Amino acid sequence: MKKIPTLFSALFLLALAFLISSCADSSKPTAPVPSSAIPGLDYRNSKAEVVVLNFFDMYCIHCQRDAKHVNDIYDRIQSGPNRTKVAFYGIGWGNSPVEVEMYRKRYNVKYPLISDDNKAISKRFGKVRTPLIVVLKKEGGHLKESFRISKIKNKKDEFCLKVGGFCVPVTKAALDEAGKKLIQ
Amino acid sequence: MRLEKNSFSKHSFLNTMKKYIISIVSVVGFGFMASCAPNPVSEVTPDLRTSVYRPGKLKPIDSVAKLKVGDKAPNFTLPVVDGKTVTLSQYRGKKNVVISFVPAAFTPVCSKQWPGYNISLDLFKQYNAELLGITTDNVPSQHAWIKLMGGIQFKALSDFWPHGKVASSYGVLRSNGVCERAIVVIDKKGVIRFIKVYDINKRPALDDIVNALKAL
Numbered sequence: 451m452k453k454i455p456t457l458f459s460a461l462f463l464l465a466l467a468f469l470i471s472s473c474a475d476s477s478k479p480t481a482p483v484p485s486s487a488i489p490g491l492d493y494r495n496s497k498a499e500v501v502v503l504n505f506f507d508m509y510c511i512h513c514q515r516d517a518k519h520v521n522d523i524y525d526r527i528q529s530g531p532n533r534t535k536v537a538f539y540g541i542g543w544g545n546s547p548v549e550v551e552m553y554r555k556r557y558n559v560k561y562p563l564i565s566d567d568n569k570a571i572s573k574r575f576g577k578v579r580t581p582l583i584v585v586l587k588k589e590g591g592h593l594k595e596s597f598r599i600s601k602i603k604n605k606k607d608e609f610c611l612k613v614g615g616f617c618v619p620v621t622k623a624a625l626d627e628a629g630k631k632l633i634q
Numbered sequence: 635m636r637l638e639k640n641s642f643s644k645h646s647f648l649n650t651m652k653k654y655i656i657s658i659v660s661v662v663g664f665g666f667m668a669s670c671a672p673n674p675v676s677e678v679t680p681d682l683r684t685s686v687y688r689p690g691k692l693k694p695i696d697s698v699a700k701l702k703v704g705d706k707a708p709n710f711t712l713p714v715v716d717g718k719t720v721t722l723s724q725y726r727g728k729k730n731v732v733i734s735f736v737p738a739a740f741t742p743v744c745s746k747q748w749p750g751y752n753i754s755l756d757l758f759k760q761y762n763a764e765l766l767g768i769t770t771d772n773v774p775s776q777h778a779w780i781k782l783m784g785g786i787q788f789k790a791l792s793d794f795w796p797h798g799k800v801a802s803s804y805g806v807l808r809s810n811g812v813c814e815r816a817i818v819v820i821d822k823k824g825v826i827r828f829i830k831v832y833d834i835n836k837r838p839a840l841d842d843i844v845n846a847l848k849a850l
């Protein structure tokens with residue numbers, strides 16, 4: 451009988467610890483150094499098979515609305531068995547490092563962000579209208595554009611299907627539905 | 635004795651259980667309410683991009699400076715879209731003030747400037763600063779534009795009538811009656827600590843506001 455209150459104490463503390471960690475202050479960085487400040491951070495140096503680039507603009511309302519959905523895509527990739535084969539970057543279209551950092555803090559972004567203040571990176575991809583996700587795949591040792599998707603909110607399963615199954619969980623029903631859309 | 639002991643233990647156990655259940659429910663409830671703040675931008679209509687008026691490339695700056703750092707900020711009272719008014723001096727002794735003058739509602743650069751401040755409010759809070767947006771549009775126009783942008787989390791003031799009087803007092807009224815794209819930072823004593831007019835065709839980086847607030 452005396453053990454039951456002790457058990458509840460332990461459960462209570464565990465629940466409290468879980469809540470505190472899950473509701474962590476989003477203004478505290480999850481990375482030790484803002485990724486936009488990492489010298490030489492360049493997606494082209496990635497050794498991954500697949501590189502996902504999320505072009506965003508801190509000031510863009512559609513990007514603000516999309517941010518949590520992009521985070522979801524990132525989490526789904528990170529949850530998968532092939533996460534080491536996928537590199538994920540955010541490209542701050544026309545955003546300074548300060549602005550990129552503001553976006554990172556506000557949306558608790560866990561993937562590296564790169565400031566593209568002068569849009570030099572974006573210019574490599576033709577017309578870029580944010581929000582836009584561009585997926586590159588390695589072919590013959592070089593990264594080549596595989597596909598692009600804008601406004602990911604209702605297209606997450608389609609994205610996961612196109613990227614080659616690196617996202618989880620994707621239900622069979624969702625895969626079939628996404629497959630049907632692609633065929634149409 | 636044994637019966638009494640058992641009754642006492644059972645009663646004590648039930649009381650303890652009740653306390654723990656109440657504690658756990660309280661923590662869960664609080665945690666749920668304290669979870670991440672909702673995205674301040676509500677569902678926006680898909681028409682913002684197609685609804686803005688594109689004026690083409692304009693003369694970058696079309697005004698003559700009247701004020702500089704160290705000057706007293708001209709006081710004003712302007713209407714807000716919520717029907718109230720704001721007087722600059724109401725912040726004296728209480729808060730720093732950042733004024734974002736932008737040219738016009740329903741124009742592309744402005745429509746992608748103010749929504750960015752929505753996600754920067756922690757910055758203003760950190761430095762005890764109130765952000766005020768000012769245009770020379772009338773209140774109904776500002777109201778419609780703000781709705782199209784999905785809402786803003788700071789006060790938008792209309793300098794419509796007397797037309798551009800406040801913008802003019804700050805030296806940021808253009809010859810065609812719209813504001814310059816300008817940022818003014820005013821400290822709690824009502825003194826201008828930063829004032830800059832930007833190229834009207836380009837969105838100013840947040841960096842200047844951050845640095846100006848840090849210097850207060």
